[in-house]
Amino acid sequence: MAEVSLAQVRKIYPGGFEAVKTVDLAIEDGSLCVLVGPSGCGKSTLLRMIAGLETVTEGTVTIGGLPVNDREPAERDIAMVFQSYALYPHMSVYDNMAYGLRNRRTAKPEIERRVREAAGLLDIEAMLARKPRQLSGGQRQRVAMGRAIVREPKVFLFDEPLSNLDAKLRVQMRIELKRLQRKLGTTSIYVTHDQLEAMTLADQLVVMNAGRIEQIGTAMEVYEKPATTFVASFIGSPPMNLIPAASDENGQYFGETGSRILRLRSSAERIVVGVRPEDIHLGEAHPGEATEPDSVAFTVEVSGVEPIGAESLVHGHTGQGHDLTIRVPGYAEFGAGRKLMAHASPKTLHFFDAGNGRRID
Amino acid sequence: MTDKRVSFSGLLLPAALLAPQLAVTAVFFLWPASQAVYQSLLRQDAFGLSVTFVGLDNFVRLFEDSSYLSSVQVTIVFSAATAILSMSAALLFAVAADRVLRGSTAYKTLLIWPYAVAPVLAGVLWWLMFNPSIGIIAYILRGLGISWNHVLDGDQAMILIIVAASWKQVSYNFVFFLAGLQSIPRSLIEAAAIDGAGPVKRFFTVTLPLLSPTSFFLAVVNLVYAFFDTFGIVHATTNGGPGTATTILVYKVFKDGFIGLNLGSSAAQSVILMLFVIALTIIQFRFIERRVHY
Amino acid sequence: MVERRPYLTVLTHLTLILGAGLIALPVWIAFAASTHEASDFLSGLMPLLPGDKLVENYWKVLAHGESSAGAPPIGLMLFNSTVMALSIAVGKIAISLLSAFAIVYFRFPLKMAAFWIIFLTLMLPVEVRILPTYEVVAGLGLLNTYAGLSIPLIASATATFLFRQVFLTIPDELTEAARIDGAGPMKFFRDILIPLSRTNIAALFVILFIYGWNQYLWPLLVTTDASHYTAVMGIQRMVAVPDSEPLWHLIMATAILAMLPPVVVILLMQRLFVQGLIEQEK
Ligand SMILES: Nc1ncnc2c1ncn2[C@@H]1O[C@H](COP(=O)(O)OP(=O)(O)O)[C@@H](O)[C@H]1O
Numbered sequence: 036m037a038e039v040s041l042a043q044v045r046k047i048y049p050g051g052f053e054a055v056k057t058v059d060l061a062i063e064d065g066s067l068c069v070l071v072g073p074s075g076c077g078k079s080t081l082l083r084m085i086a087g088l089e090t091v092t093e094g095t096v097t098i099g100g101l102p103v104n105d106r107e108p109a110e111r112d113i114a115m116v117f118q119s120y121a122l123y124p125h126m127s128v129y130d131n132m133a134y135g136l137r138n139r140r141t142a143k144p145e146i147e148r149r150v151r152e153a154a155g156l157l158d159i160e161a162m163l164a165r166k167p168r169q170l171s172g173g174q175r176q177r178v179a180m181g182r183a184i185v186r187e188p189k190v191f192l193f194d195e196p197l198s199n200l201d202a203k204l205r206v207q208m209r210i211e212l213k214r215l216q217r218k219l220g221t222t223s224i225y226v227t228h229d230q231l232e233a234m235t236l237a238d239q240l241v242v243m244n245a246g247r248i249e250q251i252g253t254a255m256e257v258y259e260k261p262a263t264t265f266v267a268s269f270i271g272s273p274p275m276n277l278i279p280a281a282s283d284e285n286g287q288y289f290g291e292t293g294s295r296i297l298r299l300r301s302s303a304e305r306i307v308v309g310v311r312p313e314d315i316h317l318g319e320a321h322p323g324e325a326t327e328p329d330s331v332a333f334t335v336e337v338s339g340v341e342p343i344g345a346e347s348l349v350h351g352h353t354g355q356g357h358d359l360t361i362r363v364p365g366y367a368e369f370g371a372g373r374k375l376m377a378h379a380s381p382k383t384l385h386f387f388d389a390g391n392g393r394r395i396d
Numbered sequence: 397m398t399d400k401r402v403s404f405s406g407l408l409l410p411a412a413l414l415a416p417q418l419a420v421t422a423v424f425f426l427w428p429a430s431q432a433v434y435q436s437l438l439r440q441d442a443f444g445l446s447v448t449f450v451g452l453d454n455f456v457r458l459f460e461d462s463s464y465l466s467s468v469q470v471t472i473v474f475s476a477a478t479a480i481l482s483m484s485a486a487l488l489f490a491v492a493a494d495r496v497l498r499g500s501t502a503y504k505t506l507l508i509w510p511y512a513v514a515p516v517l518a519g520v521l522w523w524l525m526f527n528p529s530i531g532i533i534a535y536i537l538r539g540l541g542i543s544w545n546h547v548l549d550g551d552q553a554m555i556l557i558i559v560a561a562s563w564k565q566v567s568y569n570f571v572f573f574l575a576g577l578q579s580i581p582r583s584l585i586e587a588a589a590i591d592g593a594g595p596v597k598r599f600f601t602v603t604l605p606l607l608s609p610t611s612f613f614l615a616v617v618n619l620v621y622a623f624f625d626t627f628g629i630v631h632a633t634t635n636g637g638p639g640t641a642t643t644i645l646v647y648k649v650f651k652d653g654f655i656g657l658n659l660g661s662s663a664a665q666s667v668i669l670m671l672f673v674i675a676l677t678i679i680q681f682r683f684i685e686r687r688v689h690y
Numbered sequence: 691m692v693e694r695r696p697y698l699t700v701l702t703h704l705t706l707i708l709g710a711g712l713i714a715l716p717v718w719i720a721f722a723a724s725t726h727e728a729s730d731f732l733s734g735l736m737p738l739l740p741g742d743k744l745v746e747n748y749w750k751v752l753a754h755g756e757s758s759a760g761a762p763p764i765g766l767m768l769f770n771s772t773v774m775a776l777s778i779a780v781g782k783i784a785i786s787l788l789s790a791f792a793i794v795y796f797r798f799p800l801k802m803a804a805f806w807i808i809f810l811t812l813m814l815p816v817e818v819r820i821l822p823t824y825e826v827v828a829g830l831g832l833l834n835t836y837a838g839l840s841i842p843l844i845a846s847a848t849a850t851f852l853f854r855q856v857f858l859t860i861p862d863e864l865t866e867a868a869r870i871d872g873a874g875p876m877k878f879f880r881d882i883l884i885p886l887s888r889t890n891i892a893a894l895f896v897i898l899f900i901y902g903w904n905q906y907l908w909p910l911l912v913t914t915d916a917s918h919y920t921a922v923m924g925i926q927r928m929v930a931v932p933d934s935e936p937l938w939h940l941i942m943a944t945a946i947l948a949m950l951p952p953v954v955v956i957l958l959m960q961r962l963f964v965q966g967l968i969e970q971e972k
């Protein structure tokens with residue numbers, strides 16, 4: 036068991052590309068930390084620096100209180116699960132799981148015990164003699180996890196371990212992975228580009244973009260108080276609507292209806308107002324009428340409706356031409372070009388500095 | 397050069413790993429090759445007592461030497477004929493083997509095994525077949541009114557080594573032509589058939605053009621084969637004769653150097669052959685590069 | 691096939707049968723010849739069907755050789771050929787595996803230089819450096835030794851490039867998994883790379899065994915003593931007996947024996963052979 040911390044960690048690849056830009060991160064012992072961000076943002080690079088598969092250009096990686104920058108991956112007491120599983124194709128499932136232990140000169144009976152135990156935990160006892168190619172995708176995934184578990188490491192590292200599975204299996208494995216992590220209580224760092232997966236798994240959610248950490252927090256914190264416009268647009272599906280607005284001395288104006296909204300303590304001249312699709316409510320356009328006191332009202336011109344079962348997504352744009360998505364319960368039927376009145380409670384609005392994208396509270 | 401994302405560190409280990417290959421290459425390839433170049437610039441007197449630096453004179457003399465020029469000509473005739481004969485036969489068999497549904501594995505087996513026969517043995521087999529007094533082919537030819545004696549007739553000796561060299565090479569060409577044919581998408585052939593092209597027309601308008609990368613590659617390989625690997629055929633059956641009718645270039649290097657002990661000239665001939673191989677290798681690699689993109 | 695035309699199918703089979711027959715004919719004739727006695731070859735047409743001297747002739751060449759030509763028993767020559775072919779195949783594969791491993795999995799200065807030096811061997815077949823190579827081998831005292839027969843032939847650019855290609859297709863994540871599992875470079879080489887390359891190794895082995903067995907010019911140069919003759923070159927000594935009719939039955943028995951091992955190898959490992967042949971040229 037161990038906590039992991041990164042202090043002022045940077046990565047510049049030999050070609051000169053700066054994949055990770057001075058990152059600080061502390062991961063508590065026993066917790067499940069998820070790094071999420073779009074593809075290419077440096078998640079894997081960060082994880083691989085922790086694993087020791089990439090050198091650290093600057094800064095310090097600490098595992099269990101010990102700086103490990105100069106240690107080989109094998110000496111860091113970590114185990115890793117890869118997206119491709121990286122099972123040794125010529126070895127049986129048993130040998131795949133035992134290989135790391137044999138290299139560490141673990142006693143034979145102990146290897147046997149640990150492999151059987153992990154196989155039991157993962158429900159793959161019947162497959163120990165098989166080769167990886169004789170397994171289904173989900174079974175290979177389990178073997179890859181088993182290979183990590185038998186090592187009983189201080190830290191598990193997962194690099195998009197579920198991305199190669201089909202959608203249904205992915206959900207199932209996600210639940211199982213969370214259960215296992217709870218049970219074993221091993222510090223885990225999990226990389227994914229899938230925000231839903233990230234939200235459901237994370238004790239601690241780390242949102243990354245372009246080599247930087249945008250926000251660290253619990254899934255709910257990140258969802259409810261996105262620290263930047265990037266986080267706001269990345270977490271949540273469909274993403275938060277972001278609408279630019281200009282300020283006057285008193286406050287801001289929102290949309291073309293002229294409804295006044297909250298006064299902000301901000302020096303920003305231009306801001307971005309964020310509102311989640313589920314926080315916008317629709318009503319027929321009756322200019323001047325508001326359904327809730329203080330609510331912000333505006334008109335939306337519908338461009339299309341996507342019914343997705345229990346709810347519908349209404350796509351449209353404001354009078355000033357900003358695109359909006361609104362989530363409404365049930366089956367909504369609006370023709371394109373229809374003008375609707377929409378309103379949102381000021382409590383549900385998020386404000387960001389249009390200059391640097393940061394949240395204004 | 398493409399590289400792995402991961403690499404192991406250390407200098408000593410890779411050096412040790414490369415050492416055997418580099419040592420063998422340096423001692424048995426690079427050093428002798430440089431010696432050949434060096435010796436090609438020298439001339440020894442008849443008794444091997446004195447050596448003088450003569451610059452490119454050995455090369456100049458070679459190109460004034462009618463026996464060398466005739467050897468060049470012999471080599472060209474021999475290698476062109478061998479390449480054409482063995483490639484056409486192989487293509488015919490490959491097209492047939494690609495067509496048959498039943499028994500194709502058996503046919504393949506029956507056609508590829510001569511690859512394993514050493515050229516010199518191929519030479520010896522055909523040397524018996526063509527033997528003027530008892531060989532079956534000489535016998536048949538006699539029946540047709542053709543008198544066969546490759547020991548005396550240079551053209552006939554040439555035919556003997558061409559046939560022997562081609563016989564051995566058919567299987568190699570067959571393997572590649574068949575692989576080439578099998579990689580042509582069936583749908584292309586079917587499309588041509590729907591367009592009303594009969595089997596013969598299809599072969600010439602669809603199959604053959606699609607095989608051109610294979611054919612080009614094989615042409616280069618066959619040239620190299622005919623130039624170098626056929627030494628044993630000549631050495632064991634005709635000894636370059638009668639006269640110099642079958643003295644191919646490699647045989648001449650051997651004869652002038654090992655038997656005639658004309659070191660400077662032999663070295664100069666080696667250097668010319670070396671340049672030829674280098675040129676062919678470059679052609680082949682540029683071609684392979686294109687094949688990758690294709 | 692696209693359409694059914696019975697006459698085309700018949701023609702196809704006819705072509706193949708004829709081809710296979712033509713390919714087999716010289717070996718059949720040689721085999722028939724190897725089962726007769728010397729007096730059957732005096733004139734006219736040689737015998738086309740096997741005779742009754744098979745055991746006698748083969749026993750003679752295997753155990754005694756043809757003393758008049760100074761050729762040792764072919765039993766010994768077959769042994770020499772086996773040693774040479776195995777040494778060349780194993781040696782080439784071993785040093786090529788090692789150098790491909792170094793080139794693909796390590797970063798070090800002068801890597802490109804090493805790569806090009808290996809590449810150069812492709813352009814320098816033994817036939818173009820006959821004399822100086824002979825001098826080197828003679829200078830090292832390797833004439834008439836197995837080392838002299840095989841070591842100069844074991845540098846191989848093609849095998850190195852083949853293994854480089856194979857290694858490049860092995861996913862990086864596998865190497866990383868092994869590193870995390872505590873495997874150092876040589877352990878990774880032994881436990882992961884070699885097992886994953888084994889069909890390529892086997893295919894290449896078939897090709898190289900045949901290559902080594904069929905060497906002619908090189909053994910001709912470096913063996914002056916009959917005790918190190920190989921089967922393929924030794925036959926030339928029997929053919930080249932001056933001023934007398936060739937002993938056809940013994941020559942052909944020797945030829946058959948000399949071609950038998952590589953032909954058997956090809957027939958038994960046809961699939962590996964075809965794979966090896968095609969891969970080698972990639
Ligand atoms: N070995 C490398 N050399 C140079 N650039 C790299 C290397 N590996 C990754 N990168 C670059 O670094 C960036 C981050 O990569 P990565 O950490 O793999 O992203 P993620 O896992 O978030 O998709 C990408 O732009 C990628 O192209």
Ligand SMILES: [Mg+2]
Nearest residue numbers: 078079080195
């Ligand atoms: Mg990644």
